[in-house]
Amino acid sequence: MRRAGALTATCLDGVAELVSAGTPLSDINTFVLDFAAAHDARPATLGYKGYEYACCTSVNHVVCHGFPNNKKLRDGDIVNVDVTLVVDGWHGDSSRMYAIGKPKRASERLVRIAFEAMMHGIRAVRPGARLGDIGHAIQSYAASERCSVVRDFCGHGIGRVFHDSPDILNFGRPNTGPELREGMIFTVEPMINLGRPEVKMLADDWTAVTRDRSLSAQFEHSIGVTVEGFEIFTLSPRGLDAPGVELAAESP
Numbered sequence: 001m002r003r004a005g006a007l008t009a010t011c012l013d014g015v016a017e018l019v020s021a022g023t024p025l026s027d028i029n030t031f032v033l034d035f036a037a038a039h040d041a042r043p044a045t046l047g048y049k050g051y052e053y054a055c056c057t058s059v060n061h062v063v064c065h066g067f068p069n070n071k072k073l074r075d076g077d078i079v080n081v082d083v084t085l086v087v088d089g090w091h092g093d094s095s096r097m098y099a100i101g102k103p104k105r106a107s108e109r110l111v112r113i114a115f116e117a118m119m120h121g122i123r124a125v126r127p128g129a130r131l132g133d134i135g136h137a138i139q140s141y142a143a144s145e146r147c148s149v150v151r152d153f154c155g156h157g158i159g160r161v162f163h164d165s166p167d168i169l170n171f172g173r174p175n176t177g178p179e180l181r182e183g184m185i186f187t188v189e190p191m192i193n194l195g196r197p198e199v200k201m202l203a204d205d206w207t208a209v210t211r212d213r214s215l216s217a218q219f220e221h222s223i224g225v226t227v228e229g230f231e232i233f234t235l236s237p238r239g240l241d242a243p244g245v246e247l248a249a250e251s252p
Contacts (some may be wrong), residue, residue: 001159001185004092005222005233008085011035012096012214015083016240019098021075022118025057028081034086044084044091044162051206056082056095063150063191063199063208063216075101078111080218084162084206091158094188094234095220097242106194108213111242113145114192114217121170121188122223125230129180135172138190148197150216152208158222180225189220 007122011032018031032054036043043054058066058080059073066080073079082095097111117138123224124137140148147239166178195214201244210216219242 001090001092001206001222001224003234004085004087005091005235006092006237007039007041007059007223008083008092008094009234011083011085011234012094013236013238013240015081015096016098019073019079019081019100021073021077021101023073024070024072025059025066025068025079027075028057029053029055032083039087041085041087044086044093044169045082048162053081055082057113058207058216058218061210061213061217063193063210064153064218065205065206065208067204070121073100076103076107077101078103078107078215078217080217082220089160091160091162091222092234093158093162093220093222095189095218096236096240097217097219099242106252109192110147110194110215110217112140113147114190115219115242117142117170117190117192118188118219118221121168121190122221122230122232125180125188125223125225127182127225127227129131131166131168131174131177131180132172133174133177134188135169135177136174140170142190142192148193148195150191150193150197150199150200153189153191155189155220157186159182159185174190180192182227184225185222187220187222189218190218191218 157164
């Protein structure tokens with residue numbers, strides 16, 4: 001998991017140098033394909049349940065699973081790039097937000113909130129805690145910032161299987177759900193909306209968008225439960241947690 005996570009994080013660092021106004025989303029897909037091939041890895045999404053791309057690119061009001069097609073990024077856009085690279089059978093799954101050019105204050109604020117929501121959830125992880133503690137930490141923080149949490153999608157167990165149990169919900173009540181144990185591996189990946197939490201699926205049966213067309217942002221890390229708390233496998237080697245957006249001082 002350390003090797004797979006580190007490679008995925010390095011790939012996302014490379015994406016930071018690629019995205020700019022005028023960049024087609026397809027260029028990101030090509031970069032991920034070439035990066036995986038050069039490092040003896042495989043993009044897990046390629047061919048997964050019929051999905052045709054090496055990554056997901058979700059722009060502005062797209063919540064998740066957006067196609068990296070020929071659409072070009074524009075100044076002020078925010079985009080989530082979700083990459084999962086398989087190394088020696090292990091899945092490193094992570095996503096980050098990227099700000100294009102000079103984003104609006106609301107966009108920057110949402111990105112910061114989404115990042116901190118993820119970190120609030122991760123900081124709740126330790127042996128003896130429960131899954132509900134993670135969701136409660138995420139939901140409580142998002143609500144305190146007057147944002148909503150998408151309930152239609154969630155984190156998941158990971159390792160040699162791409163999507164495994166348990167589901168890591170981004171909402172919940174403290175001290176409820178299964179107990180966390182040392183050695184468990186899963187993703188924490190809240191999707192935070194500036195408006196209401198409801199989403200709808202587009203006709204392609206993959207792309208999820210906010211029903212009210214409000215902005216959405218997401219971050220994702222693959223983590224493991226350790227004897228003392230948690231280990232993040234997908235940290236950026238270069239500290240590029242959210243390129244183009246100044247994060248709060250408290251970061252991983």
